Amino acid sequence: MRTTILTICFCSILLSCQNDNQVVTAPKTEIPPQRTIPLNISLNMTQPSYQLGDPITLRFVIKNNTSEIVSFCKLNSPANGQNWNNCFQIKDKKGNIIPFVGKIPTYSGAVEDSDLISIEGNGVQLYTIDLRPRYALDQPGTYSIRFIGDQVNLLSNSLPARFTIK
Numbered sequence: 001m002r003t004t005i006l007t008i009c010f011c012s013i014l015l016s017c018q019n020d021n022q023v024v025t026a027p028k029t030e031i032p033p034q035r036t037i038p039l040n041i042s043l044n045m046t047q048p049s050y051q052l053g054d055p056i057t058l059r060f061v062i063k064n065n066t067s068e069i070v071s072f073c074k075l076n077s078p079a080n081g082q083n084w085n086n087c088f089q090i091k092d093k094k095g096n097i098i099p100f101v102g103k104i105p106t107y108s109g110a111v112e113d114s115d116l117i118s119i120e121g122n123g124v125q126l127y128t129i130d131l132r133p134r135y136a137l138d139q140p141g142t143y144s145i146r147f148i149g150d151q152v153n154l155l156s157n158s159l160p161a162r163f164t165i166k
Contacts, residue, residue, distance in 0.1 A: 005108070007156045040065055041060075041149070041158040042061045043060060043158050043161040044058070044059040045057070045059075048163060049137050049163065052165055057128055061124060062119060062125040063122075065122075065123045069120055069121060070119055071118045071120075072154060073153045075119075075152050076115070076150050076152050077147070079117055079127055084104065085100075085105060086106065088145050088146060090144070091143065098135050141164070143165070144162050145161050146159070
């Protein structure tokens, strides 16, 4: 009798743990088509390593990915000649952000027509700049640098570039 009761209890426990094996499908969400970014920003160091105290030069490259003319605002970017501000994020090997020591404030006012630069279809604009006067790059080490676009220039962020100071 005891074995029969234990068998019944055991079977009822097994039956209560059994699922219905119903296949539930999640609603399908459409993946939006990949958009072409009209302007691509890339950074190229002019050399992989620099001597401490020497200029640290970088090529800031803007490429038009479309066949039409595209305009962008040069403010808060190296495209603004010697008047660019803290538009880069530089980190050391440990991930510490290197401070900006330049004196030019970030522009946040209205954009005028004279602040716009046009790039022809599939064209490229190249700016070579020296980072050392604007950032506290006074220690040997390995660094990564990224351009950070903003609400004024509407440029996209770049992928990081790496360099070494010996």
